[in-house]
Amino acid sequence: MASLFGKILGGLALAAAAGGAVFWFITAPKPLPESAFAGLSIPDTVNGERLFWAGGCVSCHAPKGAAEKGDLTLSGGEPLKTPFGTFYPPNITADPDAGIGSWSLAQFGNAMLRGVDDEGEHLYPAFPYGSYSRMKPQDIADLFEFLKTLPKSNKASAEHALAFPYSIRRLLGGWQFLYLNAKPRVELASVDEKVARGQYLVEGPGHCGECHTPRDSMGGFLSGKWLAGAPNPEGGKGRIPNITPGGELASWSETDIASYLETGMTPDFDSVGGSMVEVQKNMAHLPASDREAIAAYLKAIPAVK
């Protein structure tokens, strides 16, 4: 009896240890090696700026209203209130102490593609690396170089204020294990160059799905609902629209969508609203071909009612 009890206890201990090892392995940060960012072309800041606007870095990482005044100092932005707690978008200027001025390209690349910071710790996916993971290393290098051209700030970043257990960074490894990959969000039947560019912009740097796709209780996207609309992420009234061909944009032409992204005006002469106002202003900086590519992609994805 005693020996059986001992065996059970030993078995449990073993299972716990094995479980712990698996847990430890799964939740460990998994940065890409330096070599992933080696052998790239000389960074092109013009392309970097294009990605800067596609990604909308300024909307979260700069104080409210700064961008409108032409101030692109990414000294940290407005607090982001979520059900998990409040996130404070950090200083990402080239200041070596307060910002990311001392980071290598590989460190920046790992933040963007793997959600790992310069000290090897997990970043919270409020920073949408779950989308950025689809970006090309050359684009990462170009963007990094462009960010270095922007003004520096020595303003210290605030610590996020999160509820337990979300405050434990290690757990984010579990989230990444479940949801972080570089796979396409949707399989498209026929993809020409334009649609492919749109897919890259929307699913990658543009991170449109972060607001327009509904999530499960753990913050992962619900399958089969890509861009099908979601509740207001700040809670309360309002919702983010369905932008598949089965939703609010059903009657919009590609030209209508591209024109909306350029001017903020809907086909029935209503104006852009909510958090899309910032996004639209960023999209207006892109070349017309990029806005047209986004429009073509949005017309090509599966319609969700």
Add this chain to the structure above:
Amino acid sequence: MKLKTVFAATLALSVVAGAVGAAEAPQVVRKDMMEGMGKAMGGLVNIVKGKTEYNADVVKASLTTMVDTMKTFPDQFPAGSETGHKTEASPKIWQNMDDFKAKAAKLGTDASALLAALPADKAAVGAAVKTLGADCGACHETYRLKD
């Protein structure tokens, strides 16, 4: 030309219609006012997009609608009209009424200035749409919630 005059007259009429509707619930009145603003904006945008020829009467009518509407629009948010009638008004309006009114006033002021120096061609209408559209967005960013 005659058709355009009719169009301009219709635009002007829609303002009057907005005023007549004042007996209705404020949620309905303000929604009608916003729809009138959309139509007024449409008159300008159609010129910019080349769907209609430049017409000073249309531009004038559109801008007049905007100026007149903004004079009374912020008064359509009395206490008790926060919900109901599928209103898209954000609760933030009542928390920041002064800012909300200031944003409406800015659109009114910009539209008045444009009316005083009427955009004389398609390009000038384009610039006007940019200014006015930014005013629309600045308010809708915070104070409108789509449902």
